[in-house]
Amino acid sequence: MNVLLLVMLAVPFASGAITLLLGHRAEHAGKAVAVGGEAVALTLACVVAFSHLGSASPTAHVYASTAAVGPPIALSLSVDQLSAVMVLLVHVVAFLVQVYSLGYLAHDPRYPSYAFLVSVFTGAMSLVVTADDLWVLLVGWELMGACSYFLIAHHWELPEARAGAVKAFLMTRTADLGLLFGILVLGHRFGTYQITSIMGAIRHDAFQVDSLWLPALLFLAAAVGKSAQVPLHTWLPDAMPGPTPISALIHAATMVAAGVFLVARCYPMFLNSTSALTWMAFIAAVTMLLAAVHALTSTDLKRVLAWSTVSQLAYMFGALAVGSYSAAVLHLLAHGAFKALLFLAAGSVVHAVEGATSMTAMGGLRRRMPYTFVTMTLGFGALAGVVPLVGFFTKDAVISAALREATGGREVWPFVAWLLVASMIVTAMLTVAYSLRAWLLVFFGAPAPAAEHAHEPPWVMRAPLLLLAVPTALGGVAVAYPAFVLGPGRGGELFHAPMAIASTAIVVVAAVAVLVAWRRRTEWDLWRARPVPHPRADALYEFAVVRPVRWLAGGTVFGDREVIGGYVEGAAGAAGGLGRLLRWAQNGSVQAYLMVVVVGAVAVALAAGARA
């Protein structure tokens, strides 16, 4: 099993490297290697995952270790139930994305580097979810940041793609400093960098409550950056100019899931520090509402989905903050399935209307694209929490956990817990509203001119949609038997009938309101096309970060050019001026030179005579 685990991690990197080396010389072979390598990795991931689900005992193994200075840094991996489900999610989504890209980017001039980066991205995420050493986790974490930068900027001829990539990189990198310092603090405190050892120590030794607030808050900062929560939430919607399969990969399985995963992996530490949990609850409450409002007012289909991701990630953080580990992880898995489905279906729609992502360019697509219509309806239904679909069960589990915490919990401040519950309920209504709005705008109404000749995508793009529709529709079973997936002790009662009835009522009320608005849509502002609203936080960053940095940069340039450069140019000017003075003597007249010689000789002679 240990060797198998290592091979599973190495396969994506190896297949990516081969794809890159084959390059444009053998593009078909390169595509085959990329998809085939991912298929092999998926098979290995299934073997690894299914042997660790349920009540199986976790695997932990140290492959190599160094003890040069301080606590040992080791190449060590550990797989428990959480890692197993994450590995499975990552590789299923990555495989489907690789297959889907064959159709979506069939004529892309940069396919080899694209396939390479997707493979490395997948490998980096599986490294993060299986790493036992915090430094190994950091390596995968940063590798994902770099890959997301390159993939968002895939269409680097577009200025907004370049800007979005730089923004994503800067914001996540800034937050990553939290992870780095958190690792150093934990290593100093526990004398080891092994996650399992540290968490075991926290679980067994009776630490005073909140004694680990510093590393917990630092890790929370890293997770907030990676998972695009307030106040670092603006990079995710701006990352939308990247190719749509990449959005599916980033939003469902890899990048943003890593933040939630980090908190879940280090959960004993967070349970110890209630201040970090309170902050997490507050951030989640603010983020989910803000993102839902943004999603409701966006006209760009991909931006609607991006904001919905931010909002759903906030649900997961909310569940983690109120101590409901199982609900958070299950919602993460469910979200991975239906968000991948939604993005891939959105890719089909964008493909059909020739690259436009604005919902004004769509409309009336349900007859022309029946497969996409059905699968995307399932995805939107799961996002909104419609009864039999997976999002319904997991979201209910999250909300009821928050309600339990607010009424009698001890993890977070009651005020914040109630704020979280209220925010969750309002956000659930808004989620229904924006899902229904996007669904109606894309598939109903009069078709836009660009949508007149829309047609279904090729089978290579249709098959992933159908495959993802299965867990989206039937994943609710996992909520009924959480112990079956996450192991004993993680069970708990996740399904509550009163909460299910209440949330269904919420869905119905919100849906009726939106449908009524749709019938009278000519008057209501919600349907009108509008310029993309920019998050207010960006204005704050513009004022507080971007402009001071530009001023500093301007000052540095001034100092370099005018002060340091001034010395250099002054030295050059002084030498030149002195040279010009001396040059005046070199006028080319031989007689003038002789005159100097004669006068000099006479002067010397006179001086000598005077002395004698």
Added chain:
Amino acid sequence: MPLWWPLLLASLLFAIGVYGVLVRRNAVLVLMGVELMLNAVNINMVAFDAHLRAALHAGQTFTLFIIVIAAAEIGLALAIVLLVFRSHGHIEVDRLRALADRDEPATEETGR
């Protein structure tokens, strides 16, 4: 004959020679100035030779050397002057400034 007569003559000739070298513009006249200086030295040599009555007559010997060298020198110098005249069309010393240090290459007196 007192010694200062030839010395005075030599000094006058030398001064005229220096003047000719420093002031005349014509290259041939500059050469003549050089010759005058050489001959002033010769007069000095001969005068001291006679005054000191040296057994080896080194002064007269050196004078002969100087006359021979001056003849060779004037031949070489006149050849140079001839070449300068052929290439420049004049032999005015103060217009021959091609070796001055200046920004642009000299065009004023090269080539016609």
